[in-house]
Amino acid sequence: MHCQRVGKPGVWYVYAWRGGPRVLRAESDARPILTSAIMAKVHTLLEERKLAEDPDDPTGKPLAWLIALWVASPEWCSMTSNTRKTWGSALNLINRKWGKEAIETFYDERSKLKVIKWRNSRRVTPRAADTGVSVLRALLKFGGPYVGSCINIAANISRLYEDGNRPEIIWTDEDITNFVAAANDKGQPAVGDAVRLAALTGLRRADLVSLTTAHLRQHTIVKRTKKRTKRRRPAAAIPRLPELNDLLEELQARPRGVACETILVNDKGAPWNPDVLTRAVQEIRDDLALVHFDEDELDDDGRPRARKKHFHDLRGTFITRLIKELELSDPEIADIMGWASDRVANIRKFYIDQDAYVSALVLRRNERRANANRH
Template structure:
């Protein structure tokens, strides 16, 4: 519990009455009365009086406080919080610190006023220079208030329905080309090369890459419970095995690993990767790639013609996997089937197909005709 409102000592109040002097003794200033005595001198408390003081203070400590900071503490000790992934707890914890910095000492009941929505928007706008941080802060505040309503602590959630500031562009069209992967692997140690290859051949997200275990791979597919949650539930991931994955898995089985390590990927020390560790190694290699210029996705704004550059991310290797299954010689998967597999829309798949698959096939066909091969 935070700072106590109890003063350090018992509070004595002397009153002159027609019948003489009276003393009113309180467990603390503003606290409950524990004794009323008559006489000109301040009364001396008996052991029984001190027991009543202790009981009053204990009762105060056990009384739930309703300021925002105290309720946030309760939220972080709840079953709801414990169900969150560790990485989510870390992100939400940072957002809750911002909420507490703004409203920590205020009573939670202030959020029962619908006019608080405008104040939350104003608070969000103070973080407009970092729109994703602003949006995460409002989103976490909304989740916290949602929990508080379910607990019966408040009846409104004014943070719900506030629009986001950040306008995320779809990452689906961002794909690692063979030359990009070659440039990255030139700066990577073997353990990172393994992670890059596995990502490109499976389309798994980072959290699932580092957590994938051997028993989750069968002859036809990879099947595991995804690390990412959807509506607070984990969903089942099933990824078909590409033929070229066989060789990589054979190599990965030969990597030195510590006893008890069951993950498919291991670090150079034979331990399981952490998500943060893989990210750090990836960023370091990407920074050194191409002579220190990095690896970028470049496109032109269709309206202004201005060139836009975005650093390619580990997550974008999912797009590379998508192109592999699009070009599989016998699978002939539709955009809808690939979209369901990747968790994208058919339109996103169509954009990748047109940009990286169909256009390339057309160019190759034209080149062959020009060279008289067809």
Template sequence: MIEGVHFVRKRLADGVNRWYVYAWRGGPVVMSADGRKPSLTTEALERIAIARRDRDAARKPAPTTLQTLIEKWQDGPEWSVLARNTQKTWGSSVRAIQAKWGKVPLAVFNDTRMIEKVVDWRNERRETPRAADIGVTVLQALLKYGVQCGLLKINVADKIGKIYINGQRAEIVWTKEDLAAFEKAAGDKDRVVFEAVLFCSVTGLRREDLARVTWSAVGEYAIVKEAAKISRGRRHIAAIPRIPQLDDVLDLLERRYRAPGVDTVLVNSNGEPWNLDTLSKEVTRIAKLAGIVHVDSGGKGGTQRKRGKHLHDVRGTFVTYLMTETDLSDAEIAGIMAWSVEEVTRIRRIYVDDTARQIALGKRIARGLAKR
């Protein structure tokens, strides 16, 4: 029985019981029948669905509020094509936006003075800087949709910067020393976690793609998989070239036990596909145990700031392999990684060019000492 459907019995003058069925208490009649209490017919179910839909539509805020735009956005394809994990992450920010501005008229967001209001909102949440930045990102996407639909003329959140300093991580990569330290800290007990990090270091795949790629996607010259992340409204194909280091890792992973029916390249200790959040937490736990950090220099007073390295940062290691093991240009590497050319160039300058320069200087010093 559908919850909320209201049945009312009325005894007629001839003694017959007549039943009236309402979509809800106080709602419209959807069917009537004489005799015993009736079961809902298909036609009645359809009438209930239509009546409740119309009721819910009437309860929605006026079509001039931000709440209405949120509902329109989440009912549309722009929201549905987002990865499930993105919807989950953005969901809390949507609720925060609803609480802050849900009843505000859309016309207010056509006023450039709202830029300052959005910056103030971001700053009010600076105690959780990453959440504050995600909130602005979600608001940007929402207002962009409003402009696209012709409901807004401008996007007041479009140019607002980020405050989460750890979010600027393009230059952070895992070194060979980091990988060795992680392997030691993982030991035999957490070997599968090390294998996940190792696989990431030779593919550069995002976490969602890393955990879901199957053996059927592994080709002779590349791993080809539809990417989990949506970029510019499209789900792109992730094509990862098979470098020699990847071949070695694939040979290692192929020997790992898998539960019946499991075809993912990576599996956990039970032979099952990894849960995404569990994989991230395990990598962070072991990296912290191993003391794997990135050191920023040049802070106030010449101080150094340490930041823990995450699974996502392992992608940069693959970039350094492409730079040193192939003749690919920065633009071609950027295309593989879906990064900007500037990000790739920065990694080349820090981890490849500077390293080569230091080695050359070392050789010159050694030659000078030998001549003495």
């Protein structure tokens, strides 16, 4: 800070540092007061200077610096657009909460408790809470080489969301029939189309809405999936069941825009936006109260816990059809679906073997009654 013009009202100049940018010019006889706003501006300029001098040195930098570095990195750009969208939302929350804190505190095991408390504070939305921890863990893993630390305070934190693995939940034929009827009644037949196609292909939502005739082969659907597996995007080969062939023929006759190439279209003849499709399915599902009753978990009234059926659960429905119609083994189905064999085995046990067992009991009972009547 220095003053010019002797004998007249002084003109004061304040600079961020000697030779640095000016942050204040004031005409006054008295020395000007450096307000909090001016000091904040000085602090910002000093941070920018530090970045310019050594952009890769994290010393003294806030977590926001590491976040910006990650978002601009090849690692972030290699993620799918859906992942960047989901993780980006979580990253914004992390930035708002901890963006101004020093990076060093996030590589100190003593800070692990604050991550757990943050997760617990969001327990009303457990899935989102778990995603937040996962994104923080990935961020700190990325920053480890810059900081020179192998510590990751977001690692080994248990999940809150219990429905992440739902192999025993499927949509039954009755569920699908009722859903399609409800969609037609609401004037939204395209939503019913999506559910039918998902049940006959087992494709994930992102792959379902981007499916085109170019992916169709004589006996299969071959499509490179949107989801990466160990940084690879595998190609899925889906067998075409007879019912699927009939549905594909039906869907290709749907009215569509000139430039629309997707097999699924919305009620305006345009490709589906994945999020819009999910919301439309959830709305009709909730109207119908489509739920799965978990006999192994009871609610507060001692009744089986009701769990809403998700669009993703239609993949399990497709597995039951592969078992019944093609008689494929668990490893063969697991290879098609990109699942572990034990998940397929759970569905087989829960829906196929159990059904066959009960059907056999009913058949034997009817035979006994018929024999008794004859005598």
